[in-house]
Amino acid sequence: MTRIADVRLRRILDSRGNGTVEVDVLTESGGFGRAAAPSGASTGEHEAIELAPEEAIAAARERAVPRLVDEVYAGDQRSVDAALHAADGTDDFSEIGANSAVAISMAAAKAGADMLGAPLYQHLGGAFRGENFPIPLGNVVGGGEHAADATDIQEFLSAPVGAPNVTDAVFANAAVHGEIHDVLAERAIPAGKGDEGAWAPSIDDEEAFEIVAEATETVSQEVGFEIGFGLDVAAAEMFEDGEYVYRDRTRSTEEQIEYIADLVREYDLVYVEDPLDENDFEAFADLTEKVGERTLICGDDLFVTNTERLSQGIEQGSANSILIKPNQIGTLTDAFDAIELATRNGLDPVVSHRSGETEDATIAHLAVATDAPFIKTGAAGGERTAKLNELIRIAEDAL
């Protein structure tokens, strides 16, 4: 194995036009890896800390780079990530920034793969990784923190659960996205797009359910396999003074649990993310008890890809699925550990993008490497298609 020879950090643009951290890692033997940090808008309060890009870059140059260059073997991901933790010294990456940490971690993994002459999913997953493909969950209508004056529920997600292969699944989500545009046009509802490329019409949640149910049904008929749909409620964003605040009413925790359970039954939802507040492990458990047999109840802001919070959720039966966002926790090692803990305890990991993204496609490789049953990475827009198209390429190679 050869050592890391250089780590270069720079500020680049993300999909919202904000700055983010990009990193190049070079190895002694000429290996090269490049990766960039994504960024959330509806961030969980327990996430690792993202610093302003300039600040994160300066801090990482000062504290992390000296611990990596000439010190750590590039393909030894756990050592790379341990060096990042040691350089930072806090438990939330507030010194060097989770944005610098995750970009370095992912770039080092890519350099490690390059050195071996292996694709990233192979380097991360090893020779005995599974051969299933992750089903892409595609955000097709949304609002919340991702678009003003649109639905209260943050994301309506197309879920092509019956797709025979990754390419058909990716195109099914694109077709649902297109079909929704047609349905909106028929109803004379104007719509721009939110941060993740989903349609962001000024309609209430009830109408969005109608439209998404209609569009998934239409496309399902056309393609000949089952397409369900799911939600990211991002309920922490609507939780104020003990109540869930919707545009026309509020719901108590009990009412929210009943409301979500009814939606699961009425629309046969295959997936529900963050249906309750990010600190309410107990309400999550009540809902999972009610409908966990028929749908995935997924913790995003609840777990923040953190094994300690996940352990608490496992103990309390809070969910049967966890969202995995490497930048929520800061390194690939931490994300892997969360996936392993989840899988060992029967929870389905869902590897995910953020609302602010770049062309970086690491998460496509991470999902395949870990045999994750789902990947959430949008349906439309260049920074989303970067991951979807990478999945198609990986499938041609390996699945």
Ligand code: PGA
């Ligand atoms: P975020 O939203 O990237 O803005 O946090 C995505 C999500 O909540 O899943």
Ligand code: ZN
């Ligand atoms: Zn979420």
